[in-house]
Amino acid sequence: xxxxxxxxxxxxxxxxxxxxxxxxxxxxxxxxxxxxxxxxxxxxxxxxxxxxxxxxxxxxxxxxxxxxxxxxxxxxxxxxxxxxxxxxxxxxxxxxxxxxxxxxxxxxxxxxxxxxxxxxxxxxxxxxxxxxxxxxxxxxxxxxxxxxxxxxxxxxxxxxxxxxxxxxxxxxxxxxxxxxxxxxxxxxxxxxxxxxxxxxxxxxxxxxxxxxxxxxxxxxxxxx
Amino acid sequence: xxxxxxxxxxxxxxxxxxxxxxxxxxxxxxxxxxxxxxxxxxxxxxxxxxxxxxxxxxxxxxxxxxxxxxxxxxxxxxxxxxxxxxxxxxxxxxxxxxxxxxxxxxxxxxxxxxxxxxxxxxxxxxxxxxxxxxxxxxxxxxxxxxxxxxxxxxxxxxxxxxxxxxxxxxxxxxxxxxxxxxxxxxxxxxxxxxxxxxxxxxxxxxxxxxxxxxxxxxxxxxxx
DNA sequence: TCCTAATAGATATTTATTTATCGATATAAA
DNA sequence: TTTATATCGATAAATAAATATCTATTAGGA
Numbered sequence: 001x002x003x004x005x006x007x008x009x010x011x012x013x014x015x016x017x018x019x020x021x022x023x024x025x026x027x028x029x030x031x032x033x034x035x036x037x038x039x040x041x042x043x044x045x046x047x048x049x050x051x052x053x054x055x056x057x058x059x060x061x062x063x064x065x066x067x068x069x070x071x072x073x074x075x076x077x078x079x080x081x082x083x084x085x086x087x088x089x090x091x092x093x094x095x096x097x098x099x100x101x102x103x104x105x106x107x108x109x110x111x112x113x114x115x116x117x118x119x120x121x122x123x124x125x126x127x128x129x130x131x132x133x134x135x136x137x138x139x140x141x142x143x144x145x146x147x148x149x150x151x152x153x154x155x156x157x158x159x160x161x162x163x164x165x166x167x168x169x170x171x172x173x174x175x176x177x178x179x180x181x182x183x184x185x186x187x188x189x190x191x192x193x194x195x196x197x198x199x200x201x202x203x204x205x206x207x208x209x210x211x212x213x214x215x216x217x218x219x220x221x222x223x224x
Numbered sequence: 225x226x227x228x229x230x231x232x233x234x235x236x237x238x239x240x241x242x243x244x245x246x247x248x249x250x251x252x253x254x255x256x257x258x259x260x261x262x263x264x265x266x267x268x269x270x271x272x273x274x275x276x277x278x279x280x281x282x283x284x285x286x287x288x289x290x291x292x293x294x295x296x297x298x299x300x301x302x303x304x305x306x307x308x309x310x311x312x313x314x315x316x317x318x319x320x321x322x323x324x325x326x327x328x329x330x331x332x333x334x335x336x337x338x339x340x341x342x343x344x345x346x347x348x349x350x351x352x353x354x355x356x357x358x359x360x361x362x363x364x365x366x367x368x369x370x371x372x373x374x375x376x377x378x379x380x381x382x383x384x385x386x387x388x389x390x391x392x393x394x395x396x397x398x399x400x401x402x403x404x405x406x407x408x409x410x411x412x413x414x415x416x417x418x419x420x421x422x423x424x425x426x427x428x429x430x431x432x433x434x435x436x437x438x439x440x441x442x443x444x445x446x447x448x
Numbered sequence: 449t450c451c452t453a454a455t456a457g458a459t460a461t462t463t464a465t466t467t468a469t470c471g472a473t474a475t476a477a478a
Numbered sequence: 479t480t481t482a483t484a485t486c487g488a489t490a491a492a493t494a495a496a497t498a499t500c501t502a503t504t505a506g507g508a
Contacts, residue, residue, distance in 0.1 A: 015465060019435055020428035027410060027427070041485060049412060054467060057486070069473045069485040086431050087438030101359075105329035111410065115430050135325070155437070180437045182430070186251060186335065188273060196440060198433040200426070203251070204244035206339050206406070207310050209422040211243055213379070213404045214311030216420060239495060265455065278497060281456070293455040293503045 018059045019086070023115070024049060025059065026082045029075050041072035088116035093154045094182075097169045098161035099124040099132075099139045102184055106160060107135040120154065125165070142169075149176035159183045170197075242283045243310075247339070248273060249283065250306045253299050265296035312340035317378050318406075321393045322385035323348040323356075323363045326408055330384060331359040344378065349389070366393075373400035383407045394421075 028049060032040060042056040049056075060073060065081035067073035083089050091113070096103055099122040106112075107119060122139045124130065130141040140148070148154070157173040159166055159181060166185035173181060180196040183189050191197045252273060256264060266280040273280075284297060289305035291297040307313050315337070320327055323346040330336075331343060346363045348354065354365040364372070372378070381397040383390055383405060390409035397405060404420040407413050415421045 016432060019432045023427035023431045067486055070475045086434045088434060101329040101332040105325040108325035115427055116434060117430060179440065180433055182433055196433065196436045198429055200429050203247035203339055205422055205424055206341060207247045208240060208243045209404055209406055209420065210310045210312060210340060212420045291456050294505045
């Protein structure tokens with residue numbers, strides 16, 4: 001039990017906001033690397049990304065990368081450190097369920113592969129879509145999903161089906177042995193058997209934007 | 225200055241996590257309403273959404289809706305309260321820049337309209353796309369964007385262009401008088417003139433998923 | 449009519465995250 | 479070689495968010 005508890009502690013020990021900032025650093029540092037910048041201080045990173053140096057330093061600290069006073073960090077070391085830390089070094093294979101416009105967008109989104117996500121194929125309930133190719137990936141009938149998950153030992157499922165069938169699709173995936181689900185349907189999915197669910201909620205982001213806009217416009221009306 | 229400061233305080237006073245949970249309640253309560261459920265307790269909401277009652281109560285409190293002991297809240301009142309609170313009652317018109325697969329997905333995403341977002345048209349740099357129709361919305365040449373923003377007084381811009389042209393597109397929008405930008409390009413956009421930027425970062429979510437998966441798999445290797 | 453239990457609302461506590469402070473270290477200039 | 483300074487790393491404080499506790503209210507049954 002001890003080792004399990006320890007693991008849980010480690011998971012809880014990484015602030016999710018930090019995890020969300022790491023890809024931002026990663027992208028930025030890759031750009032720097034192309035510009036032949038090999039060392040950088042957290043102060044400079046913070047200035048460019050509009051963060052504060054202390055936060056950048058703490059985030060980098062999480063990855064285990066160390067810097068040198070007066071010099072800063074090795075750009076390459078942070079890039080590698082982030083990739084290693086987030087598990088991007090060994091690519092994970094994924095299946096995508098729901099080949100509608102959102103599914104197609106995700107299949108077409110460049111760069112997931114460099115984040116360790118390799119979407120092998122798509123699945124759709126619409127028989128007319130079966131056999132087609134979207135952004136280089138074949139679309140199969142949904143019936144084939146569980147069997148292919150088992151045979152290919154795929155561990156990540158991406159759900160881009162309509163809200164009503166999201167839980168059913170997730171259940172199929174989890175039954176077949178999926179370990180993690182990235183859910184773009186606007187409903188929360190109930191996991192079982194320790195499966196990891198990451199809900200992507202576009203409405204939530206829109207809510208933040210709407211509220212800020214509303215408050216801003218209210219403020220303008222007070223002081224035009 | 226006082227009123228401005230006050231407004232800022234109000235903005236800061238709403239926890240962003242609460243703002244992100246409100247659409248989840250909204251969606252859930254609309255389903256309840258269709259099932260002819262008219263009153264509900266925070267305990268019941270929490271149980272269904274896998275949250276805790278206290279958090280639900282605090283979130284609802286933010287919208288100004290009050291409940292009654294032993295009865296709970298009026299479902300309709302919360303729905304209306306959330307819509308009012310987030311500014312979804314009066315629809316905001318938006319333009320979308322970048323009619324690629326992600327842009328098309330967003331144009332096709334049902335339900336934004338009920339969240340007060342009305343995407344009027346799309347714009348693209350590719351001349352071949354100009355004049356086409358995607359999910360019922362016309363695609364214009366990017367050159368026409370600033371003029372149309374000014375003439376139609378559109379306040380929200382949605383960016384789904386590639387990373388390299390994201391800032392340029394945002395600059396065009398901000399110059400033309402856009403108040404808020406919803407940015408799906410994987411780069412952070414620098415605002416000016418008090419423009420609100422909401423960055424949607426798919427890589428960030430993927431990072432959280434990757435890390436949890438990595439930790440889980442590491443734990444499995446320790447105890448198979 | 450009175451009592452019980454469920455529930456909202458207010459207040460307090462805990463936890464997580466961000467931000468600040470301080471000391472140590474290594475480079476570069478004097 | 480010495481000194482000044484930029485920087486990291488560790489520790490501490492402040493802030494934000496989540497959770498727990500307590501109090502008051504009210505429907506519904508005894």
